[in-house]
Amino acid sequence: MKILVCISNVPDTTTKVSFTENNSKFNTQGVQFIINPYDELALTKALEITEKVGGTVTAINVGLAETEPSIRKALAIGANDAVRINAEPADAYFVAEQIANYAGSLGFDLILTGRESIDYNGGMVSGILASLLNLPSVNVITSIEVDGNTAIMERDIDGGKEKLSCNFPFVASAQKELTEPRIPNMRGIMAARTKPLQVIEAQSSAIGSSTQSFELPAPKGACKMIDASNAGDLIRILNEEAKVI
Numbered sequence: 571m572k573i574l575v576c577i578s579n580v581p582d583t584t585t586k587v588s589f590t591e592n593n594s595k596f597n598t599q600g601v602q603f604i605i606n607p608y609d610e611l612a613l614t615k616a617l618e619i620t621e622k623v624g625g626t627v628t629a630i631n632v633g634l635a636e637t638e639p640s641i642r643k644a645l646a647i648g649a650n651d652a653v654r655i656n657a658e659p660a661d662a663y664f665v666a667e668q669i670a671n672y673a674g675s676l677g678f679d680l681i682l683t684g685r686e687s688i689d690y691n692g693g694m695v696s697g698i699l700a701s702l703l704n705l706p707s708v709n710v711i712t713s714i715e716v717d718g719n720t721a722i723m724e725r726d727i728d729g730g731k732e733k734l735s736c737n738f739p740f741v742a743s744a745q746k747e748l749t750e751p752r753i754p755n756m757r758g759i760m761a762a763r764t765k766p767l768q769v770i771e772a773q774s775s776a777i778g779s780s781t782q783s784f785e786l787p788a789p790k791g792a793c794k795m796i797d798a799s800n801a802g803d804l805i806r807i808l809n810e811e812a813k814v815i
């Protein structure tokens with residue numbers, strides 16, 4: 571089985587977010603970047619599948635050279651090889667189009683993405699990618715088992731679960747419960763240094779959207795501490811000030 575896993579390079583979840591250029595650009599100064607957590611799950615699941623049924627896992631990222639530590643981490647976790655498409659990820663369509671251009675003729679059985687990137691949260695790349703490749707798209711899977719030429723998957727639905735099947739090849743996006751992320755071990759980290767990381771230039775493409783501005787949420791109000799013995803005060807504040815009861 572030949573699997574492609576899409577890896578987005580996102581700010582660490584503890585990042586203090588700020589913007590530059592008239593609030594139109596995320597300020598990357600001093601920010602630590604990581605593999606998008608949903609993509610780590612997709613990658614780990616891809617490895618679990620190939621360990622069971624055989625095959626290879628390729629990690630792909632659309633990004634500039636600074637994303638390489640995340641790509642090397644994907645290799646350290648266990649991807650066989652990696653590809654970086656050398657371009658700033660201008661918007662979701664651009665990213666999907668670049669990945670589709672790469673994957674189009676290479677015969678991947680399965681393309682896994684995360685359900686969304688935790689920075690821009692578009693949740694769009696997976697569906698656009700499937701559409702560009704003319705492949706079925708299965709969103710937010712929580713499990714996947716390979717049964718010959720078919721994958722059996724589960725998704726959460728409101729109050730329950732949906733079990734579905736899809737013949738390979740197809741594109742699927744990973745939801746939280748898919749698996750537990752794998753931590754790279756020393757052997758993996760050493761091996762990652764010599765695994766192939768191919769850099770290819772982006773094909774020119776019209777950029778459909780651009781960010782006008784970002785706005786941070788209003789700062790949270792001060793926290794009021796109420797003594798545990800003073801339940802009356804708590805009820806009055808919730809009723810009169812917070813107006814939630």
Ligand SMILES: Cc1cc2nc3c(=O)[nH]c(=O)nc-3n(C[C@H](O)[C@H](O)[C@H](O)COP(=O)(O)OP(=O)(O)OC[C@H]3O[C@@H](n4cnc5c(N)ncnc54)[C@H](O)[C@@H]3O)c2cc1C
Pocket residue numbers: 576577578579606608609630631632633658659660661662663665682683684685686687688689690691692693694695696779780781
């Ligand atoms: C410097 C910079 C400038 C940007 N400017 C803009 C802008 O002007 N307008 C705008 O709309 N967006 C902009 N973005 C956001 C960027 O384009 C998005 O990250 C990208 O469009 C993906 O969309 P998303 O975050 O909605 O991904 P989602 O659709 O939420 O991601 C789902 C999954 O797709 C895959 N994926 C996402 N991004 C990548 C990637 N780069 N490489 C490989 N796989 C990926 C991952 O598996 C991810 O889990 C900018 C990003 C950067 C770094």
